[in-house]
Amino acid sequence: MGNGSIFVWETLGTAILILLGAGVVANVTLKNSLGNGGGWLLINFGWGFAVFAGASVAAPSGAHINPAVTLGLAVADKVDWDRVPVYFAGQLLGAFLGAVLAWLAYKTQFDTHDDPGNTRGIFCTAPTVRATGWNLVTEIIGTFVLVIWILLSPGAKAAGDGVPQFGNSALGYAAVAFLVVGLGNSLGGPTGYAINPARDLGPRIAYAILPIRDKGSADWGYSWIPVAGPLIGGVLAALLYLVLPDLPA
Incomplete structure (x- = not known):
């Protein structure tokens, strides 16, 4: 698959991810x-x-629809490094577009909401207790679980064209959906579980730009944590994957 096709599919998939994800928070x-x-x-x-x-x-x-997944797969030698920027670009653009679409879907609800200064959480994450180091640790752990699960899932392999295919062989992408629900229930409380740099940064940029009535700050001082934490978690998962014994055939 060419880089252009990768960019298009990652943009579309990530846009749908954020449209539905930000949409449920708005709801x-x-x-x-x-x-x-x-x-x-x-x-x-x-x-x-x-x-x-x-x-x-x-x-x-x-x-992938997640830069931490892309980076983890690259470190694990399942994605060519020259494709990583293409994945990243599509994911970030898709996340921004998905956030804009979620705002459009709920435009009248935004206009009539009685606390417009407190709508940032619809778009991006924030800690319940602000403690930089521990917030970073939470994001690292959550993303580590996500990426190591992807790398070790039954059926994980690289297709003939070099594009990795992963996921539970029986449940397909429904399996990762169950994992995300579990991560939210178990590890989402401290920081809102970004576990995806594009999922947080793209909508945060959209929130800063969109004409939301009396909106609050985009909280750029915190914004690096849901970017750095997931990337670190993805790399750590890949490094563990590389030193684990080979799975039985």
Whole structure:
């Protein structure tokens, strides 16, 4: 598969991921929405299904939809390094576009929300207790679990054209959706579990640009943590994968 095709599929898949992911948070957060007050579990399931939908659409490119996954696969020698920037570019653009689409879908709810200064969380993550080092550790651990699961999943392999295919051989991309729900339930409490640099940075940029009435700050001082933490977690997972004994055939 050429770099242009990878860029298109990753952009489309990541856009759907963020449209549905930011959409479920908007549904729970915004006052004049049917899902208002639906709670953390609804958000986690929404993000899980968002990952399923985005990954399924991006299947032709290997369904990374996450720079931490791309970097982990590259370190594990499953993706050519010259393709990494292409994946990153598609993922970041898709995340930005998905956030804009989520805002458009909920435009009237944003306009009538009674706390517009507190809408940043619809787009990007923030810690419940701000402690830089520990927030970073949380993101590293969550992403480590995600990427090592991908690398060790039954059926993980590289296709003939060099594009990696991964995921549970029986459940396909539904399996990673269950994992994301589990990560949110178990590890999402401290930081909102970005576990994906594009998922946080693209929508954060969109939030800074979009004409949301009386919106708050984009919190750029925190923004590096949900980028650096997942990338570190992805690399650590790949390094562990490289030293593990070969799986039985």
